[in-house]
Amino acid sequence: MHERSNWLAAAWVLIAACVLGIPVRAQTPAVEYAFEPVIGMPGKDVVWVPTPPPVVEFMLDVAQLTPRDFVIDLGSGDGRIVLAAAKRGARGLGVELNADMVQLSNDEAARLGLSKRAEFVVKDMFQTDLAPASVLTTYLLPHLNVKVRPQLLAQMKPGSRVLTYAFHMGEWQPDAVLQVNGLTVHLWIVPARAMGLWRWDHDGIGFTRHYEMNVRQSFQLITGSASSKTSFAYLRDMKLEGDRISFTLTEEAGSALAQTRYEGRIEGDAIVGTARTNNQDVVRRWSATRVAGRTDIEQRK
């Protein structure tokens, strides 16, 4: 109950600032700037309300941020998320339409000696190339998260992490919903495109068989059916995480019963990985080719 009321409070701050236009003085560090941000200041699509510092640090923990990561914060406000990422050795870009906030953020990066790793630009988030981001953060209202969703699914590499403070992404179910101080953070792992018709040959029980697998996909959730000319085949335990796909194919071939665990990485229209039948010691190389049906991930058919 206490956690729920905290979450509601976090959501209320942003919604109240948007709807009622209530300005609240920001608790910013005691640094002299000609421009002083005020919580609730209007923005193009949403007002400025900052993510609380413990939530910022928690989001970066959940992202398992490393110095190899590149963070993009959409609507970066006073730059706190990208600056926090740069302090941990990562690089990042803050995208913000308020030029004063961008100036403030770049000044703070310079003051902290982080300008090489933290950059802020005046730009519309919907006109931003998200391909460089291995981590994307937002504190936007749900309809804006949903609006940016096709952009991030089309542009970000599979396996990249998306984190939001407080708000969801519509029908795209999060991979994790976590709490810090009663405030909610969502995590999504960008899925590869796994849908379509895949073919491969495999010899797990003494003779080569030809398989077809039809994969249906709704964001990171996959289901499918498999067929083989020489056996009855069924797919179970299908999982997609980033570019990693795994499933178990059970089949009856005459009186033989085979169960093969497939694990691989999707690279374009190929899957490369391993297959292991009936828990035997032999782990065989496995590759499959997509022959049809690669479509936009949000069409989901």
Ligand SMILES: C[S@@+](CC[C@H](N)C(=O)[O-])C[C@H]1O[C@@H](n2cnc3c(N)ncnc32)[C@H](O)[C@@H]1O
């Ligand atoms: C709720 S604040 C979040 C600030 C920051 N991300 C944080 O978590 O502390 C949203 C920010 O998005 C900015 N904004 C609104 N519409 C935008 C747009 N179309 N493109 C870029 N920034 C935008 C606002 O000016 C505001 O600073």
